[in-house]
Amino acid sequence: MGPVPESINRGTEATDGDVVRAVLAGDRERYRVLVERYRRAFGRYAVAVLGDADVAADALQEAFIRAYDALGDCREPDRFRNWFFSILSNQCRSALSRRRSQGDPADLDVPGKERADADAERSELAAALEGALAQLTAEQREAFVLKHVDGRSYEEMADLVGVGVDALKMRVHRAREALRGMLEGLR
Amino acid sequence: MSGDQFTPDAQRYLDGGLHGELPRAEQVSAERLLRAAESYRDSLAAPDASLDDRVMEAVRLRGRRGRRPEVWRWALESRIRPVWVPIAAAAAAIVMWLALPRRGAPPAPPVLAVAQRSDTVFIRFELAAPGAHTATVAGSFNGWDAHALPMVRNTSGTWTVTVALPVGEHQYQFVVDGARWQPDPSAHAQVDDGFGGTNSVIVVGPKGLVRT
Numbered sequence: 001m002g003p004v005p006e007s008i009n010r011g012t013e014a015t016d017g018d019v020v021r022a023v024l025a026g027d028r029e030r031y032r033v034l035v036e037r038y039r040r041a042f043g044r045y046a047v048a049v050l051g052d053a054d055v056a057a058d059a060l061q062e063a064f065i066r067a068y069d070a071l072g073d074c075r076e077p078d079r080f081r082n083w084f085f086s087i088l089s090n091q092c093r094s095a096l097s098r099r100r101s102q103g104d105p106a107d108l109d110v111p112g113k114e115r116a117d118a119d120a121e122r123s124e125l126a127a128a129l130e131g132a133l134a135q136l137t138a139e140q141r142e143a144f145v146l147k148h149v150d151g152r153s154y155e156e157m158a159d160l161v162g163v164g165v166d167a168l169k170m171r172v173h174r175a176r177e178a179l180r181g182m183l184e185g186l187r
Numbered sequence: 188m189s190g191d192q193f194t195p196d197a198q199r200y201l202d203g204g205l206h207g208e209l210p211r212a213e214q215v216s217a218e219r220l221l222r223a224a225e226s227y228r229d230s231l232a233a234p235d236a237s238l239d240d241r242v243m244e245a246v247r248l249r250g251r252r253g254r255r256p257e258v259w260r261w262a263l264e265s266r267i268r269p270v271w272v273p274i275a276a277a278a279a280a281i282v283m284w285l286a287l288p289r290r291g292a293p294p295a296p297p298v299l300a301v302a303q304r305s306d307t308v309f310i311r312f313e314l315a316a317p318g319a320h321t322a323t324v325a326g327s328f329n330g331w332d333a334h335a336l337p338m339v340r341n342t343s344g345t346w347t348v349t350v351a352l353p354v355g356e357h358q359y360q361f362v363v364d365g366a367r368w369q370p371d372p373s374a375h376a377q378v379d380d381g382f383g384g385t386n387s388v389i390v391v392g393p394k395g396l397v398r399t
Contacts, residue, residue, distance in 0.1 A: 028247070031243065032243050035238070035242045039234060039236075039239060044231050044233045046234075047231045057238055057341070058341040060238060061339060068242075068249070069249070125219070125223040128223065129224065144224075148221070148228075149227060149228045169202070172202075173193070176220060177192050179220060179223075180193060183219055183220060183223055186219065186223075
């Protein structure tokens with residue numbers, strides 16, 4: 001199944017603004033609504049950007065806690081989604097920097113055989129793309145993942161990231177050019 | 188076009204804005220990239236609902252929202268560039284010093300010394316304790332309050348918390364499950380706490396931890 005934008009299937013659920021205001025008024029348990037909503041919406045993004053499910057879970061967790069701590073600073077509660085994404089994006093970049101400073105992200109935390117076994121269960125192309133994404137800049141990687149892994153439109157990406165459509169197109173185009181060479185020869 | 192560059196038509200095709208044939212080499216490369224992305228997407232799984240429980244556990248540990256002083260939450264905001272933190276902390280220290288009640292003549296001018304001592308550096312504490320239910324950090328920097336700095340458990344059982352600490356020497360211990368005080372096994376110095384236990388010691392310099 002392809003990516004599902006988080007705006008679908010919300011039905012009559014409370015809006016982000018309603019939930020943020022309830023939490024700020026003291027109903028902290030309502031925060032779970034936002035956590036579940038945006039774990040589903042951005043979980044795969046975090047895994048794709050960081051290339052490791054456990055590291056992604058930690059980054060998401062930290063982002064949700066930071067967002068909770070700073071919730072009073074969320075000036076537009078109805079745009080919590082965008083505000084939270086900026087926190088998560090920063091968190092992912094920090095996690096990536098930490099991993100890069102500790103060694104090759106593709107080899108971190110996973111013993112060789114275990115990684116080989118895991119890769120054998122996926123297509124060669126998927127494994128190659130994961131390794132290739134690690135070579136991109138943080139901005140190119142984020143843009144490529146939002147466009148081609150999350151399946152978002154440029155307009156939606158611009159709203160989320162807070163960068164213009166033309167700049168995002170440039171990042172995606174550069175990412176594709178870098179990835180093209182790295183995937184050459186694969187079937 | 189040669190090399191690794193896609194032609195403008197190929198970029199439009201990949202953007203979904205061109206529905207036609209590309210030169211064969213371009214078509215093969217473009218399709219390969221799209222297949223790789225689709226295959227990668229299908230191999231990914233978003234974190235499961237146990238993450239929601241861990242976040243809510245941390246939220247409850249924090250108690251009433253906004254318990255931390257505003258200046259503390261501001262200092263921890265990720266959008267603040269690290270380079271500004273010592274400057275901002277120094278400015279805040281000067282403002283606070285100026286706001287202190289005065290008796291008679293103003294005191295000798297230790298402003299520079301106050302600003303110097305107020306340099307603040309972010310320090311990340313980590314404790315591997317997979318079996319613990321809660322973990323906090325108590326130390327000389329928070330009045331040895333066993334509840335002031337709750338740590339957050341990650342998926343591998345390591346507990347972490349990031350704290351803005353002033354430059355200088357600090358002693359601390361971890362408090363596991365609300366009662367078990369233990370030193371940091373990874374600290375580079377330990378001292379007797381005077382109660383039969385051991386305090387861990389860190390020395391924070393302007394650029395991070397100082398190894399002694």
